[in-house]
Amino acid sequence: MRIQTFLDQQKWSGFQTLIFVMMFLVAxxxxxxxxxxxxxxxxxxxxxxxxKADMIPMLSAALIGAAIGAIVLGPLADKFGRKVLLLVSAFIFSVGCMLSSCAENLTQLEILRFITGLGLGAALPNAVTLLSEYCPAHKRAFIVNTMYCGFPIGAATGGFFAAYLIPHAGWESMLLISGILPFVLSLCMLFLLPESARYLLLKNANDPCIQSILGKISSSARQYQFQLEDNSSTVSVLQSMKTVFSAKYAVGTLSLWICFFSGLMIFYGIVNWMPVLFKEAGMPAHLGPIVSGLFALGGIGAMLNGWLMDRFNGNYVIAVCTFFTALCVGLIGPAVHWSLTAFMILMIGAGTLQNTAQSSLPVLAAKFYPTEARTTGVSWMCGIGRFGAVAGTMCMGYMANNNMAWTQIFMVLAIPAVVMTLCMLIKNIAENSTHGSHDKNLATDLAEE
Structure with missing residues (x-):
């Protein structure tokens, strides 16, 4: 029995729901x-x-750490397993965040935030990969996108908590809570989270744990000997990287990298600097975190995007989102002079569109790469993309430090959304070209036979 065929034939189980909940909480x-x-x-x-200039390195420290964590630690999951890397990464970022609450100056905070970032970077790509490998094919995009909504919801919840908690308990309380909760989650995952059955099958097809794990989805699993649906085999980290950059995947890989990079430029440029800009513009200080939270909360639109991606071309679905993101972001600056209501509507609209597209990219990447290189492909996309977060934070800091007008700032932030649209169209053309070449070669072989 092919493992994907088995998953496609079963009803969604309570065991799969447990995996979903834990991966949602990781995000x-x-x-x-x-x-x-x-x-x-x-x-x-x-x-x-x-x-404000002093803030730029501190705001960027965790993002740089996350980029390195995704690139260096993330691919190790293809070698040592999804669960192991998830546990290690969750432990690193939870403890790092708790220790950050004890920082006494910017230098200490920058170091601790960098360490926190190492764990953050490796966690999410592995969560996406592990969950996607337990999903039926016809619902995979919807389920994984819904899980990924945890990221913007978490970012938004932090903003709402901050608006209330910081004035009453200080900034340290936010860091402490943001560290304690994922630490508890990592303990739960240690005992409750299974390893990816696909990964176990890739390592040893006769591993009895495979039937045991899949038996929690359906008791019929115990009567089958499972196999992968493709010709995947165990490969080294270096071989996984070679697969990601092979002729078949190279254009798609670069398109995904640039797209993820550009999207995080927009997200972190707004989320990291909006509270500061609001305060300097003379607006109510408590609104800064709330507006940033509302922008991040727009990521819940990824659930609808997942449903659409299960039915239509995912490249086109994301391209449409990013095109309209560019329009909304470009109008945010002028809206400041219209009214606070118009500003908030455009901010929520831009957040919904941009975060919907951003949240959909990991599942698009997980579907794009083969089993033996899946975590490497997703991790490298997220890792390179995290440098976009650094670039967005620094670019926004430069513009804010030089007192650029809001209209100019948001016109600049609209450019990456246009780049995202172009990347998705290029990836789609490359995939069609690859499939066309494959079909032509197959037809030639059949004719010769």
């Missing part, structure tokens, strides 16, 4: 921990007497 706390530093930045400026 939730990843989003919360990643965004928390932007919410506390105004208080750090006030308490430590720092400038």
């Amino acid at each position: 939730f706390f990843d989003g919360m921990d990643t965004a928390v530093i932007g919410y506390i930045a105004p208080d750090l400026i006030r308490e430590w007497g720092s400038s």
Whole structure:
């Protein structure tokens, strides 16, 4: 029995729901921990007497760590397993966040945020991969996109908590809570989370754990000897990387990298700097984290996107989202001079479209790569993309530090959304070309036979 055929034939089980919930919480706390530093930045400026320029390295530290974590640690899951890397990464970012609450100056905080980022970068790609490998094919995009909604919901929840918690308990309380909760989750995953059955099958087709795990989805699993539906085999980390850059995947890989990079430029440029800009613009200080939270909360639109991607071309679905993102982001700046209501509507609209597209990219990548290189492909996309978060944070910091007008700032932020649209169209053309070449070669072989 092919493992995907088995998953496609079964009803969605309580065991799969448990996996979904744990992966959703990984994404939730990843989003919360990643965004928390932007919410506390105004208080750090006030308490430590720092400038906006001083904030740029601190805001970027976790993002740089996340990029390195995704690139270096993420691919190790193809060698040592999804569960092992998830546990290690969740432990690193939870403990790092808790220790960050004890920082006494910017230098200490930058170091601790970098360590936190190492775990953040490796966690989400592995969560996406593990869940996708337990999903029926016809619902995979919807289920994984819904799970990935945990990231923007976590980022948004952090903003809502910050608006209430920081004035009453200080900025340290936000970091402490953002660390304790994922630490508890990592303990739960240690005992409750299974390893990917696909990964176990790839390592040893006779592993009795495979029937045991899949038996929790359906008791009929115990009567089958499972196999993968493709010609995957165990490969080294280096071989996984070679697969990602092979002729079949190279154009798609670069398109995904640039697209993820561009999307995170927009997301972190807004989430990390909106609280500071709001305060400097003379608007109510508590609205900054709330607006950033509303922008991040738009990622729940990924559920609808997942449903659409299960039925239509995922490249086109994401391209449409990013095209309209560019329009909304470009109009945010002028909307500041229209009314607060118009500004909020455009901010929520841009957040919904941009985060919907961004949340859909990991499942698009997981579907794009073969089993033996799946985590490597997704991790490298997320890792390179995290540098976009750094670029967006630094670019926004430069513009804010030079007192650029809001209209100019958001026109610049609209450019990456246009780039995302082009990348999805290029990826689609490359895939059609590859499939066309494969079909032609297959037809030639059959004719010769």
